[in-house]
Amino acid sequence: MLGSCVETVRKTMPLVHNITNYVTVNDVANALLACGASPIMSDEPEDVADITSICGGLNLNIGTLNKSSIAAMWIAGETANALGHVVLLDPVGAGASKLRTQTAIELMDKLKLDVIRGNISEIKTLALGSGSTKGVDADSADTVTEENLDEMVSFAKAFSAKTGAIVAITGAIDLVADSKTCYVIRNGRPEMSKITGTGCQLSGLVTAYVVANPGNKTEAVAAAVCLMGLAGEIGFANLQPGEGNATYRNRILDAICHIDGKMLEEGAKYEVR
Amino acid sequence: MLGSCVETVRKTMPLVHNITNYVTVNDVANALLACGASPIMSDEPEDVADITSICGGLNLNIGTLNKSSIAAMWIAGETANALGHVVLLDPVGAGASKLRTQTAIELMDKLKLDVIRGNISEIKTLALGSGSTKGVDADSADTVTEENLDEMVSFAKAFSAKTGAIVAITGAIDLVADSKTCYVIRNGRPEMSKITGTGCQLSGLVTAYVVANPGNKTEAVAAAVCLMGLAGEIGFANLQPGEGNATYRNRILDAICHIDGKMLEEGAKYEVR
């Protein structure tokens, strides 16, 4: 039941350590608070081992990586692994630069990741060593469509089998796969791509959801992805004439505050393959 | 009169130098503008002496401290001290990591601070060398309540006497104490804790208020704390069904723009002990 994943987050209020980019960090913090979790940010190598130790999960996002934050990701990642904490990788812009691609691949290869969440171009870069890119956005050549859905479901499952991580590929159609099961999710609105950071927010939410639902991690990831999409639908329905991406951003966060298990059960649009 | 503190900020438009975290920095800047002050951010060690020299106050916030920003805090702090500027310390996450605890204690011990503002867990960490922590949020075991209020008032006064700084402990009940006087403040809403950065915003406001009211600093701190709480009440009253923490954040900042001396006099809920 996806709905129960929502409730466990609100009940257990998981503390999530985020090493994330400075573009969308405020929205990530507010998204975590909105879903009932608690955020903490720290990216100083000398600080992160202590901080990640008191948390339940670690959200690694390379959106504005630098040498110091990469060093912090390694220390935090290894500490979190040693403690059995949840670790998520959001490979923002993998494929757009050598540093991003290499950093993401090394983190993927050497850390034990619970979840990898990215757009299709980023995930293809990690899986295939290639993939086109349009900066931090997915290239349209890569899009998951109804036409290539079977192939993409297989791809997601195979990548999960190879990495041992749950794979979340988000876009017009979202895929959440472990090696055996793939949730195909059709929540969300295309207008969400006109707001910076909905993907980063989702990575924060997913981390919290997996921390709070250790017995059913794949379902927890799917619940978070459905929740974000549903919040996008509710936020869009609440937009007034003349409102645009800034107000839409706020209304999505507002909606996350109010979605409970029952609303998610009713609003989630997915099939399992 | 708390109300006059509001008016002097709007009249004198104090320039505040912030070395603060990248999570809530935008809200801190907008909060300072909302109250009539002017913000500037700089955390490069080679830049901060010049920047702090043209300001009236310095707001030190260790929320996402790193080695470079710690070095900048020392240079800026010593420069501000030499110039007789107002200096505030916001020890975000003290108690949550060795680096945060040690940095906050060293800044407290070696700089002349006008104000220390934090939650009760952070302040206990600085005062007692211990204190439980839940990341950047106060641990419920530490909370100031009606039951332990006398004891906490004495604690706040004693800590102020020891440090020479005005101490602001914010939570459900806020305390603002110098060695002799303690304002017990009951403005605010519990929902403010679902927004990231209301404490950081308050530290910016407090710095501006003390700069603008050098003759009555404790009262100025109390005025800023009441103002933030009152803005939280006004913002909450303006929330519509379905709105959540993102819109609430905006409505609090909006309210700060409109609170004048008379509104604060009427809305402030405090007693002096």
Added chain:
Amino acid sequence: MLGSCVETVRKTMPLVHNITNYVTVNDVANALLACGASPIMSDEPEDVADITSICGGLNLNIGTLNKSSIAAMWIAGETANALGHVVLLDPVGAGASKLRTQTAIELMDKLKLDVIRGNISEIKTLALGSGSTKGVDADSADTVTEENLDEMVSFAKAFSAKTGAIVAITGAIDLVADSKTCYVIRNGRPEMSKITGTGCQLSGLVTAYVVANPGNKTEAVAAAVCLMGLAGEIGFANLQPGEGNATYRNRILDAICHIDGKMLEEGAKYEVR
């Protein structure tokens, strides 16, 4: 036609690389998305050459410069110059510290800049090696007024002739000048100065507009400046009683989403001198 500049941005969706400050970076990203462009942020010296290579324009903003981001600005700037990309400099706080002044002047002297955009105090600092400053805001002693307008138009043209860059001086009256032509623009609202980062947002927009309109760069800069001012007017007209700078910020971004070529043609208030 200013309006056609709006349409080309929406059609071509230029990718803009921003090395910018962490105070207003989220708003810059959302402003670029609102106008139809696509933002990417990167300030790690080892990352920026790759990132800027896939973009059309580079927006250099020294608002929270540090040694690492300055190094990144040089690498990205030289790469962008070698590739013939658009480069804009926003000299935030030039005049407020030696590091800011020197960095801005060196970038101006050694890079080929397409646009320099700042407030009058910052531009005077670059042009004359002096200029008063009030932190990151213009000093009132420097303001462009109806009285000194002829003189300031000549100053802007001369500075453009000297630097080879289009010069955009923004304030109550905005000037956009190349060596021969100066747009005098009277869009906007004074209340925009109570929001942090409207200037930073504008620099992002200007970069995108010049990338999308290579054949008429000065007009493109003027179009972006008119658009930002018009968005400020529309956003202000939509404010409700009790709303303040936070909601105003959102309404301006919202307005940018909706302004098309026809609206800009009708709403732009400018003369050419």
